[in-house]
Amino acid sequence: MKIVLDAMGGDHGPKVTVQGAVDAVNEYGINIILTGDKNAIEKELNIKNYPKDKIEIIHCSEEISNEDKPVAAIKKKKDSSMVVALNLVKEGKADAIISAGNTGALLAGGLLILGRIKGIDRPALAPTIPTEKGISILIDGGANSDCKPRNYLEFGLMGSVYAMKMLEILKPKVCLVNIGIEEGKGNDSTKAAYEVCKNAPYHFCGNVEARDIPSGYADVIVCDGFTGNVILKLMEGVASTFMKLLKEELTKNTIRKFGAMLLKSGFKGFKKRFDYTEYGGAPFLGVKGLLIKAHGSSNEKAVKNAIRQAKILVEKEVVMEITTEINKLGADTIE
Amino acid sequence: MKIVLDAMGGDHGPKVTVQGAVDAVNEYGINIILTGDKNAIEKELNIKNYPKDKIEIIHCSEEISNEDKPVAAIKKKKDSSMVVALNLVKEGKADAIISAGNTGALLAGGLLILGRIKGIDRPALAPTIPTEKGISILIDGGANSDCKPRNYLEFGLMGSVYAMKMLEILKPKVCLVNIGIEEGKGNDSTKAAYEVCKNAPYHFCGNVEARDIPSGYADVIVCDGFTGNVILKLMEGVASTFMKLLKEELTKNTIRKFGAMLLKSGFKGFKKRFDYTEYGGAPFLGVKGLLIKAHGSSNEKAVKNAIRQAKILVEKEVVMEITTEINKLGADTIE
16 A cells, blocks of 8 residues: 655655654554655654555655645646656546645645546545544535535535444434434525435434534434634634633642643543544545545654555445445535 | 513523523612513512512513424414513513523514614624624624625624623724635625725724634624624534633642642633623614514523623613614615
């Protein structure tokens, strides 16, 4: 198996991506291709220990930044680390691509270079979110702001396949984010989505209210990309505010500081449960090829875990499985 | 000033509403009318100390339950505690109404009985949310699932007036919930809303990402009622999951339990910052009269604070102020 990693992507570039790749090679024994500036990559690689035949560098003269306009960047920067990596997957020279770079460009690249699986109208991002029970899959995490009923149906299907393979849940519980649990609740979009999803060939369990998302009530949480973006970012914001206020309150005097010291490992355990670096990245499901978007602020561990995640999804043939299931569904007959 | 309280509303009925009313009368010296079952109310009232001339009971033979269909309930249950209370405001016999009852019915009642302020297309719920800085106003908290640009414009205006009067902010920062801060980001609905809001006569400060809501970046957070519902319920869910997991981690062994004991007052202070009972209820802004929806699970303190909030909003003539501002805006020329 060969996984290509966009070495220039993410807030920290090769410093972090190369370390993540080396750790993954050492731990999982897979082959990795790094695309990007050869000098910058070699500077990092030369000081690491790893089996030399396991990592290959493909030099690229360009780089897509976070400021670049997505579609224009993909079309113009043909020799960028991201475009070159995507082409390797398209040409069958790599089994999966991982990038922590410009999200919009990566999704545009997925659509323009890899293309959609036949029968899929809208590929979607499927990040994991931490819950009381472990993790749930959110789909769409932000690729499609406005959705038709058919899109929700596809999101549920892709999320269900992904949860089966990645979380090893036999029959994932798929729910639609809505403002009430009863059928008939919602805005125009979710009401229409419910009508289509209720006959889905996967385990559709109706609506889920946002209040029940963190408890882990649903394994797969289906929503449009606007709502998905709000959910992801709000969870992040609430967690950050919570930790800040908690720290403020718990260090107000000496007794509290002493108490907080005794709880240090407890707080660490608590924080770990909300640590996104544990879970890798978010696959862009529905394109012809395995594409994983890693968080822009990924550290070495997050990159390594995204590679582990790619390995699992390649081994379990997630893209093939989605292709098979969408064929069975014949979703293109639904608007 | 006379405030009417639907004594039958909420999960606990007269047991809680009557106590809240008595506390408010004793603390703020205002007059209260309680609508509902006379026997049930008197049973509670008879055992309390308060100036007898300050609380009046109007007996009602009916009650609207949470299972009732909103519009049908308002139309059919003419002698329910909620409908009678709304009519008192309409007839000028009370200055404000508070109910912790069926939200849908209360909003329907607000529209059908009180009616909309001329120029307002869609009244909206404006709950407060706790932030790092204090509190922000969210509007719409769930009354309108699908919104036109004009509605967002009105929400911003009403939220701005409310924040000035209630939070005493001179120039409230009004932001639109969106998936990126740049103009041009969003779904069809928020893109169109931005176009209209950017010329608003209040302090519109562009988009706010959900991540920045808990930090208190915006004083007034504008969104459609679907998104508002997701935000409110998700914050509630994340807070509850957070506290549960924290407790789990911090009581795992004896040392941690001891540490947690030392932090007891710290945790209490922390929890207080997220305590909705401190802030009263959510006004339904844009109707002709002051209507406050209290949380269904309100305790005595929440009821008392909703009464305090009603008192402030009546004194500061919020309804009149919204009427004046919407007239100046001439919003009915915008689609």
